[in-house]
Amino acid sequence: MPLAVFTKNSEPRLGKVFDAGLIDLSVAAPSLPQTVVAFLEGGAEARAVYNAITPESGPLIPLSDVVLQAPVPRPEKYLAIGMNYADHGDEARKLGIDVPQYQLWFNKQVSCINDPFGDVVLPKVSEKLDYEVELAIVIGKTCRSVSESDAASVVGGYMVANDVSARDWQLRTGTMTLGKSFDTHGPIGPWLTLPDEIENPHDLNLRTLVNGELRQNGNTRDLIHSLWQQISYLSQVMTLKPGDILATGTPSGVGVAMDPPQFLQVGDVVRVEIDGLGHLENRVVADR
Known part of the structure; x- marks a missing residue:
């Protein structure tokens, strides 16, 4: 449990x-x-x-x-991968963004972490607030240079994550860190589901609803780079430690790619959910 x-x-x-x-x-x-x-x-x-x-x-x-x-309020690292579902990559191409050949990782600064039902702030300096439902891996043991075949053994558990994104800040530079790291823009939880409770993490349905309207509806079977490939790739570069969070990608349906774009507004309620892992629900509030 x-x-x-x-x-x-x-x-x-x-x-x-x-x-x-x-x-x-x-x-x-x-x-x-x-x-x-x-x-x-x-x-x-x-x-x-x-x-x-x-x-x-x-x-x-x-x-x-x-x-x-938040199950892990102060991890050493919070890393997220970009464009890791084919249909989300198609959305990116329509926006003029090249889909990378290799895994594209960026930091979400750990100060962004929010509780599973905490308010999300619409920054005064952003007009393009967006959502991204993601399966999050929490690393369970210190590891480096992990093979794909051994990657499952270093997982401490799974969570639901909403990679809240200020798109105007994200897209104005070649790096995504600032647009992904505003305070409150990292809701995680609602709890840590331990690995043996999930039969196949590569077959989980994930969804986003905004004010009850379905926006995203995907499955982790459509990941371009599998969970094990992600862990192996990162661990060639850095030592992963217990509590480190890896957000593994989002499917299509993000607000920036809608026609016309539909960004989050004050008062919106965003629910992101993954079968077997629970859900997060966050209200958008004004910056003070």
């Missing part, structure tokens, strides 16, 4: 999520680490304690009684 970070009139805590609610791990298993990154670093020993927790291990707290928070 998924691992959540939550608050209930106190500091953030870890919880194990069940259908009827979650169990506070600080009560049911006080020996466990108290952050997701520390839990991942705990390896098999921490996982064995976690697996032993059942709905009978402690009082179940209804999800409606807690506030879910």
